[in-house]
Amino acid sequence: MRRGSTNRELKHALLERLMHxxxxxxxxxxxxxxxxxxxxxxxxxxxxxxxxxxKDLAAIGVRGHPRVGFRSVEVLSxxxxxxxxxxxxxSVVIGAGRLGSALASYxxxxxxxxxxxxxxxxxxxxxxxxxxxxxxxxMVSLPTVVRNHGVSLAILTVPPDATQEVxxxxxxxxxxxxxxxxxxxxxxPDDVFVRHEHISVGLAELSYQLSRMSEQ
Amino acid sequence: MRRGSTNRELKHALLERLMHxxxxxxxxxxxxxxxxxxxxxxxxxxxxxxxxxxKDLAAIGVRGHPRVGFRSVEVLSxxxxxxxxxxxxxSVVIGAGRLGSALASYxxxxxxxxxxxxxxxxxxxxxxxxxxxxxxxxMVSLPTVVRNHGVSLAILTVPPDATQEVxxxxxxxxxxxxxxxxxxxxxxPDDVFVRHEHISVGLAELSYQLSRMSEQ
DNA sequence: TAGATTGTTAATCGATTAACAATC
DNA sequence: TAGATTGTTAATCGATTAACAATC
Numbered sequence: 001m002r003r004g005s006t007n008r009e010l011k012h013a014l015l016e017r018l019m020h021x022x023x024x025x026x027x028x029x030x031x032x033x034x035x036x037x038x039x040x041x042x043x044x045x046x047x048x049x050x051x052x053x054x055k056d057l058a059a060i061g062v063r064g065h066p067r068v069g070f071r072s073v074e075v076l077s078x079x080x081x082x083x084x085x086x087x088x089x090x091s092v093v094i095g096a097g098r099l100g101s102a103l104a105s106y107x108x109x110x111x112x113x114x115x116x117x118x119x120x121x122x123x124x125x126x127x128x129x130x131x132x133x134x135x136x137x138x139m140v141s142l143p144t145v146v147r148n149h150g151v152s153l154a155i156l157t158v159p160p161d162a163t164q165e166v167x168x169x170x171x172x173x174x175x176x177x178x179x180x181x182x183x184x185x186x187x188x189p190d191d192v193f194v195r196h197e198h199i200s201v202g203l204a205e206l207s208y209q210l211s212r213m214s215e216q
Numbered sequence: 217m218r219r220g221s222t223n224r225e226l227k228h229a230l231l232e233r234l235m236h237x238x239x240x241x242x243x244x245x246x247x248x249x250x251x252x253x254x255x256x257x258x259x260x261x262x263x264x265x266x267x268x269x270x271k272d273l274a275a276i277g278v279r280g281h282p283r284v285g286f287r288s289v290e291v292l293s294x295x296x297x298x299x300x301x302x303x304x305x306x307s308v309v310i311g312a313g314r315l316g317s318a319l320a321s322y323x324x325x326x327x328x329x330x331x332x333x334x335x336x337x338x339x340x341x342x343x344x345x346x347x348x349x350x351x352x353x354x355m356v357s358l359p360t361v362v363r364n365h366g367v368s369l370a371i372l373t374v375p376p377d378a379t380q381e382v383x384x385x386x387x388x389x390x391x392x393x394x395x396x397x398x399x400x401x402x403x404x405p406d407d408v409f410v411r412h413e414h415i416s417v418g419l420a421e422l423s424y425q426l427s428r429m430s431e432q
Numbered sequence: 433t434a435g436a437t438t439g440t441t442a443a444t445c446g447a448t449t450a451a452c453a454a455t456c
Numbered sequence: 457t458a459g460a461t462t463g464t465t466a467a468t469c470g471a472t473t474a475a476c477a478a479t480c
Contacts, residue, residue, distance in 0.1 A: 009428075012421065013471090019420040023399065038437065049473060054438065066437045066479045083420045084427025098318030105314060108399065112419055152426055176429055177422055183239065183324065193425045195418055202413050203328055204235040204299045205228065206393055209409045210368055211300025212225075213392055229447090254461065265449060270462065282455045282461045
């Protein structure tokens with residue numbers, strides 16, 4: 001049955017705002033999270049309208065308390081629930097270059113529900129090397145690792161000309177989603193979710209702002 | 217005078233779309249860029265409405281040709297001009313961890329007008345080490361490097377609890393913008409542009425989609 | 433209670449899309 | 457020329473904000 005459970009897809013922009021709230025409510029280093037926050041306080045922190053904050057929180061089912069605001073733990077746990085941070089899943093990193101190694105060793109993923117159970121690379125001189133807590137494995141081992149650990153996400157940090165082929169192998173191995181850090185677009189089956197991480201978008205914005213500054 | 221030159225600030229979403237067009241027009245590996253493209257073709261590639269593509273291109277001053285479309289080189293060079301890719305600027309990377317090293321060695325930045333002239337870290341065991349084409353320098357050298365090379369951007373890849381202090385040092389050294397890869401927010405003077413790179417937003421979206429998939 | 437804050441409806445605003453005339 | 461495509465105005469749509477009643 002599950003009435004009440006909103007089953008329509010949440011907009012990308014909403015997810016982004018939720019992550020923004022989550023982030024601020026987790027507290028800055030040194031400043032602990034207070035017990036309750038008002039929508040106005042959140043809004044000021046993230047430079048938004050307080051009505052939108054209340055709408056967003058209502059959309060994910062958090063109830064506020066008149067005269068008090070929202071309880072931080074309730075907000076945080078609702079966001080965790082909606083974003084799926086409490087639904088742990090496993091991933092592999094493919095491409096053991098500098099970026100791949102950095103991601104494979106990043107400590108912040110665990111608390112968001114993502115585990116990394118393998119680091120892969122096909123370069124013979126890399127296979128077998130230790131990288132943080134990982135030993136670099138060859139691509140032939142991918143299907144086995146995916147099966148044994150129930151891996152659902154492949155994080156791709158391979159050179160552009162290899163990305164499509166590696167993506168195909170990951171899909172064939174049974175992964176459900178791809179996080180692509182290469183600047184190439186991918187062709188994948190419809191039931192595989194692909195997220196591109198466009199670092200150049202960030203650079204574009206910086207470049208634009210810097211050239212504006214120097215203009216005057 | 218400079219009439220005609222649109223001086224109002226371009227929206228973030230527009231910059232993002234422009235980067236998206238730029239990306240596709242640069243061509244996928246193997247598929248060379250055709251001489252001309254129609255707004256409909258671009259729209260299909262990036263899954264958008266063709267009218268919006270024409271509006272965006274008009275906004276940055278590219279004229280199309282009825283019955284022909286847009287000349288790829290004109291579009292590319294207009295985007296380069298607007299985003300400031302032809303206005304080269306220098307940057308430094310602060311924090312020589314895995315991510316910092318990866319960014320300092322990334323070859324794709326040069327063609328977008330960004331140079332990296334220094335890699336900094338305060339850990340005594342890192343200072344002096346070679347990392348790609350960089351030698352890791354201590355923070356005390358930052359002001360000199362910034363001055364000598366006219367550095368305008370600081371790329372921050374230091375641990376969260378050090379980010380604010382490092383940002384202060386960078387600002388004091390005279391940089392004009394900060395690209396922050398740590399998950400902490402920063403307090404900076406109004407004339408310093410800060411761009412946060414939120415990797416957790418990407419993870420949030422993947423996590424959300426994966427938990428939706430497994431839901432049914 | 434009075435007052436602060438939520439929750440929600442209505443109004444506004446901006447961005448996207450549709451329609452179509454202009455162009456080569 | 458006929459037809460494909462641009463450029464632009466008008467219509468639509470959705471998202472944000474304003475207003476205010478409900479709540480504790």
